[in-house]
Amino acid sequence: MxxxxxxxxxxxxxxxxxxxxxxxxxxxxxxxxxxxxxxxxxxxxxxNAGARALASSRSNIVALMVPLRTDMYVPVMMEIAIAVATSARTYGYDVLLLTGEEGPDAVRRVTGSGLADAMILMDVELDDERLPLLRGTDQPSVLIGLPAATEGLTCVDLDFGATGALCAEHLAELGHRDIAVIGEAPAVYERHTGFAERTLDGLRSRSRELGVRVLHRPCEGGFDAMTVTLARIFDERPGTTGFVVQNESAVEPLLALLRQQGRAVPEDVSVIAVCPDQVATQASVRLTSVAIPAQEMGRRAVELLIAKLEGRGSDEVALISPELTVRASTGPAPAPAAS
Amino acid sequence: MxxxxxxxxxxxxxxxxxxxxxxxxxxxxxxxxxxxxxxxxxxxxxxNAGARALASSRSNIVALMVPLRTDMYVPVMMEIAIAVATSARTYGYDVLLLTGEEGPDAVRRVTGSGLADAMILMDVELDDERLPLLRGTDQPSVLIGLPAATEGLTCVDLDFGATGALCAEHLAELGHRDIAVIGEAPAVYERHTGFAERTLDGLRSRSRELGVRVLHRPCEGGFDAMTVTLARIFDERPGTTGFVVQNESAVEPLLALLRQQGRAVPEDVSVIAVCPDQVATQASVRLTSVAIPAQEMGRRAVELLIAKLEGRGSDEVALISPELTVRASTGPAPAPAAS
DNA sequence: AAACCTTGTCGAAGCGCTTCGACAACATAT
DNA sequence: ATATGTTGTCGAAGCGCTTCGACAAGGTTT
Known part of the structure; x- marks a missing residue:
């Protein structure tokens, strides 16, 4: 050497x-x-990195804590992770990959050992057990996702409330009066990851204002779960003409089932997905969607983190405005059935 | 502190x-x-991590280089990455996340600075430009994927040759005589990532032995590309009754199209996918598949790496045996059309 | 009782870098 | 000509740890 x-x-x-x-x-x-x-x-x-870190007490490493689970939004997570790694490099930082597995201990270990100068946490729960630790340390951190209380924290997230509202508006404008939300798996709600609920809240309140009725059903991904969920929805609200799908792995099953049942998209039924653009454009119907801006989230998180590391920047919640792209899966509501 | x-x-x-x-x-x-x-x-x-690294010249960090691209097999990559991070922790190592972006420079930087003690490379191309560097350094490394020449290197990969053969055998046993392979996107072949070709080779040679005819067509993911590809296949080989799909994002489109054309799966047409189990079980038909054992690949890679770090272990190519799980998408070949 | 291990502890050196204060050398202001 | 900056460089002190050799204290073997 x-x-x-x-x-x-x-x-x-x-x-x-x-x-x-x-x-x-x-x-x-x-x-x-x-x-x-x-x-x-x-x-x-x-x-030599070690010598440098020792002498300067800065490692030029940021830790990124990704969820251990691979049951949802994996591509999104990956894209965020890659965006984080890539942008961090442009600021001269490397990225240490931590899994959620260790939980709060990882936070302690990393802060305590000076392994990383700062950290980014993904998949933050409403009442995340790592938060007190973050508040209690002077190590800069940024959350991707929004916990219940954000005082003293810096967060980046898609504005899911606005996302929900946007979906409601689009369907309302097209004349839909009965819409169903295919939500995330029940486990996601139990985990209190916030974003699912915030979407729903935004959608519900905007729907109320616009006179649209909303039915919400959580749904595991996959074909079988979707079959059951869809049947229940049409049982309870036969007049449902609009769908908002928040669960990526429910998208294809839903489209396939609608086809099977002879309901044409978008002539009979409109579908909006909340998903990465790639999913929306590769589906069997090109989906009208609100994009999940994974790259931007990762990039923004790094920017905020660097700002904190450099003494600039303060605690703030950066909500990214959702954008709805109209594709081939939404259209005017059909005239009410003659029945 | x-x-x-x-x-x-x-x-x-x-x-x-x-x-x-x-x-x-x-x-x-x-x-x-x-x-x-x-x-x-x-x-x-x-x-203190820095002091420790300086004094002992070991950082207790392994670098993981993931592909920058997010155009294929993202969930697999993510699962591998998480498996790597998790297993590394059980050996007391942390994981540094590098993106392919920096290419060979990242290898130089990390080896040179002693930031990491060893590295794992994913998505290795047949003639990867990082390989000479790895051979020229005494820093231990493990590749996930198989380059053209493996001397002096340690590699982990699914045995894609055997995977192809396994698919051929299964379809042959069921009496299929004309099968089509829906391959990866052309870009994947141009990139020379090896695995696609190895699968094909294995499948072709076993098919030849078993008297099965094979048609291979690369295919971008998505519905539109699949439509074109499928039409061409049935044009050229109307008697095709078996499909092997290697491109995750071609699976649903294929199934949807077959349904549309009134070809029942598995009665008229059998489909085998090479994909993670999660995809196979969540598809609109429960797919007979050869699993991509992402977790095991990550785990094995770490094990081999640790062995090298501890002076045990040598250069070897660890091919993981494929396993075919029969589900609902394959069945006996239909009797030849009466025509 | 001498000779020899074994076990447990300590002191000191040093890993490769950053950073502080000191200080020449030269330019500018008085 | 003296005082006052500026600029560019150096030496030395450490950052917090690991590791080596030294060495007491006690146990075993003759």
Whole structure:
């Protein structure tokens, strides 16, 4: 391993000078800088991360805590994770991947050991047990997702309330008066992950204002669960003409079932999905959807985190405005059945 | 921050003793050990990662390089990543998340800086540009995926050759004589990621032995691409009764199209997918499939890596045997049409 | 009782870097 | 000409840990 001292010797300067060339924290003359940089090149020098961390008490690493579960929104999580890793690199940070498994202990371990300078938590629950720890430390952190109480925390999330409202508006405008929400799996609600409820709240209150009736049914993904759920919905509200699907893995089953039942999309029934664009465009019907902006969420989270690390930036809740893209799965409500 | 010196003082021993208690590298008397452990507890001591890395030249971090792309097999990648992170923790290692973006530079950076002790590479191409670097360093590494030349490398992968053969056998046993392979997107082949070709090779050679004709068509995911592909297949081989699908996002479109065309699965047409079990069980037909054992791949990769880190273990290619699970999408070939 | 292990502990050196204060060397203001 | 900055460089002190050799204290073997 080439050390800084060797570079210094090679360039004929002191170690501290090399260090200052690297960090830019003091001015260096052109000549010296060039000689040093050349030596670094020639020797193939890479600063030792451990030594650096020890001396500066900064590791240049941010921790990213991803949920252990792989039962929902996996592509979204992955996309966020990759966006986080990619943007963090542009700020000179690396990303440490933690799984939810260790829970609060991981937070303690990472803060305690100085392994990471800051952390990003995904899949935050309404009353997450990691939050007190975050509040009690001075290590900067950003949450992706919105807990119940946000004082003293920085959060990034899609504005799911507005997302719900947007869906309601779009369907209402098209004349739908009876809509059904295919929600996440019951487990998601029990886990209190917030976003599902916030979507629903937004959708319900806007629907009320617009005179639209809403039926909400949680639904496991998959074909079988969807069959049961759909049957129940049409039992209770035969006049349902609009669907909002929040569960990615319910999308295809729903479309297939509607086809089977001879209900045409969008002529007889309209469907809006809340999902990544990729899912919306690859489905068997090109879906009108509200995108989950995974990349942007990851990017924003990193930006906020860096701001905190640099002393700028404060606690704030950054809600990303939802955008609805009209595709081929929504259309005017059919005239009420003659029956 | 509590330091080791403070713990030592609190426990009334020297710093080195505390260190030995922590590492277990020398024997310590019961009494001392207990006093030290108690002090650690009381003071809430966490060893400083940087100092540790500097002094021991081991960071206890393994790097995981994931593909930047999110166009294929994302859930598989995520599951592998999580399995890697989880198993690494059981060995006391943390995981640094690198994206493919930086390419070979990331390898250089990480090896050079001692940021990580070892690395795992995913999505390895046949002639991957990172391989020479890995061969040229003494940092242990494990590949998930199989490059063209494996000398001096340790690899983990599903035995895709055997996977293809298994599919051929299953369909042949059921009496199918004309089968079609719905392959990955053309881009995957151009990228030379190997696994797609290996599956095909295995399938073709076994088919030949069994007297089964094979038609192979790459296919982008999605409904539209599948429509075109399927039409071409039935044009060229109207008697096709078996399908092997390797592209996750082609599964649902294929099933939907077959339904539309009045071809019943499995009565008229059999379908085997190469995909994670979750996809197979959640599809609109419960799919006979060869599972992609993401978890096991991640776990095995870590095991091999740890073995190398501990001086045990050598270069080897660990191919995981495929397992075919029969579900509801395959059945006996129909009697040849009377025409 | 001498000689030899074994076990448990300590002190000190050093890992490779950052950063502070000091200080030449030179430019600018008085 | 002296006082006052500026700029560029250096030396040294540490950051918190691991690890090596040294060495008491006690146990075993002759």
């Amino acid at each position: 080439v050390t800084l001292a060797e570079v210094a010797q090679h360039a004929g300067v002191s170690a501290s000078t090399v260090s200052y060339v690297l960090s830019g924290k003091r001015s260096i003359s052109m000549g010296t800088r060039q000689r040093v940089e050349q030596s670094i090149q020639q020797l193939g020098y890479h600063p | 509590v330091t080791l010196a403070e713990v030592a003082q609190h426990a009334g021993v020297s710093a080195s003793t505390v260190s030995y208690v922590l590492s277990g590298k020398r024997s310590i008397s019961m009494g001392t050990r207990q006093r030290v452990e108690q002090s650690i507890q009381q003071l809430g001591y966490h060893p």
